[in-house]
Amino acid sequence: MRYSLIVLCCNKLACTRRCLTAVVRDSVVDAPWQVVAVDNGSTDGTRAWLEGEFAALAAGRGASVTVLRHERNVGCSTARNGAIEAAGGELLAFLDNDVAPRTRRWLPLLAAELAAHPRAALAGPKMVYPWPPHAIQCAGVGISRRGHVCFRGRGEPRDDPRYSRAGPVQCLISACLLARADLVREAGGFDEAFNPVQFEDFDLCYRLRSRGWEARYQPAAEMYHFESVTTQGTAAIANPAVVVRNGLTFQRRWLHMCAAEDGPDEAACRWRKIQPVPFEEVGELPLV
Numbered sequence: 001m002r003y004s005l006i007v008l009c010c011n012k013l014a015c016t017r018r019c020l021t022a023v024v025r026d027s028v029v030d031a032p033w034q035v036v037a038v039d040n041g042s043t044d045g046t047r048a049w050l051e052g053e054f055a056a057l058a059a060g061r062g063a064s065v066t067v068l069r070h071e072r073n074v075g076c077s078t079a080r081n082g083a084i085e086a087a088g089g090e091l092l093a094f095l096d097n098d099v100a101p102r103t104r105r106w107l108p109l110l111a112a113e114l115a116a117h118p119r120a121a122l123a124g125p126k127m128v129y130p131w132p133p134h135a136i137q138c139a140g141v142g143i144s145r146r147g148h149v150c151f152r153g154r155g156e157p158r159d160d161p162r163y164s165r166a167g168p169v170q171c172l173i174s175a176c177l178l179a180r181a182d183l184v185r186e187a188g189g190f191d192e193a194f195n196p197v198q199f200e201d202f203d204l205c206y207r208l209r210s211r212g213w214e215a216r217y218q219p220a221a222e223m224y225h226f227e228s229v230t231t232q233g234t235a236a237i238a239n240p241a242v243v244v245r246n247g248l249t250f251q252r253r254w255l256h257m258c259a260a261e262d263g264p265d266e267a268a269c270r271w272r273k274i275q276p277v278p279f280e281e282v283g284e285l286p287l288v
Contacts, residue, residue: 001033001088002032002089002090002091003029003031003034003093003111004033004034004035004088004089004091004092004093004181005033005036005063005093005095006038006080006083006087006092006093006095007020007035007036007037007097008079008080008083009037009038009039009040009042009046009050010039010046010073011046012046012097012098013042013044014280015098015226015229015279016046016050016097017054018100019097019098019100020035020037022285023095023099023101024054024058024063025057026100026104027061027101027104027107028108029107030107030108033062033063033089034063034064034066034088035064035065035066036065036066036083036086036087037050037068038068038069038079038082038083039068039069039070040070041071041072041073041074051067066086068083068086074195075192075195076190076195076197077189077190077191077192077193077194077195077200078195080190080200081189084184084185084189089181090180090181091111091114092179092180092181092184093110093177094176094177094179095175096175096229097229098225098226098227098228099127099176099224099225100224101223101224101287102128102222102285102287102288103221103222103223104288105221106125106221106222107221109218109220110123110124110125110178110221111123113166113216113218114180117214119212119214120213120214120216121180121183122172122177122178122180122208122215123172123177123178123215123216123217124172124173124177124178124216124217124218125218125219125222125223126138126139126158126217126219126221127139127173127223128158128222128225129224129225129227130226130277130282131277133157133158134224135156135157135274136154136156136158136160136163137151137154137225137274138151138152138153138154138225139153139163139219140152140163140171140215140217141170141173141205142170142171142263142264142269143263144263144264144266145259146259147247147254147255147258149171149247150264151173152169154272155272155274158222163219166217166219167216167217168214168215168217169215169217170261171205171215172201172215173201174200174204175225176223176225183213184204184208187207187211188207190203190204191207194246194249196242197239197242198239198242198243198246198247199246199247199249199250200246202250203250203253203254206253206257209257210257222288224285226276
């Protein structure tokens, strides 16, 4: 098995249905693949859809589907670690359930980025908003010397030349992230200290980078991201408080490394608010 796509779902079936349907329908895949879908305590019919309609759709595209079920939301890291154990692929693609392809060949492009760079452990695409003019949502992540986060290119034009070159970055977001399975397992997967969510992906990037591996950004691969549909509005997650708590954990753990890097300045780390278009009002998503 070449690729294992790992997706977490916790309710929000309409978004899951739209995005996962697009992933299996619109992705061009160059090797055997599977989807490991984790139902993290859904109560809205998500599990039935994953095991029925979605599994049949994926089979028609040559992908097997394994559905893992938790009776409650066990947290992002715990759920992903269980999926990593169940995955058979050499490469693991972590996806949120609010992501869909813009570039049909996103998966082979990210795999090629890993293959072209022997020290690369992780590769991520250019994430763009799913409403016109499809501005950048995240072009890799920078971390300031004080440990603050910058989503590179956030809100800038999709074709901004500053974010149109492939190369190493400090971090990548796990809304869409391709990783070498052997290295993720050697690193111990995602640290469950960051449950329920937030900063577990940055922590994994730093753990791998501290071992001499690279995280690489490949803008030729583009993915739509509705942004925060996965976490916002989930009653069990006080998202702002979790961001602060896990952000402090990340800083305490990695400030020694951040402080020695040429990361973005503090001004670039101020969160740029983007007014979202409601999910149900977003039209057809163009493909390239």
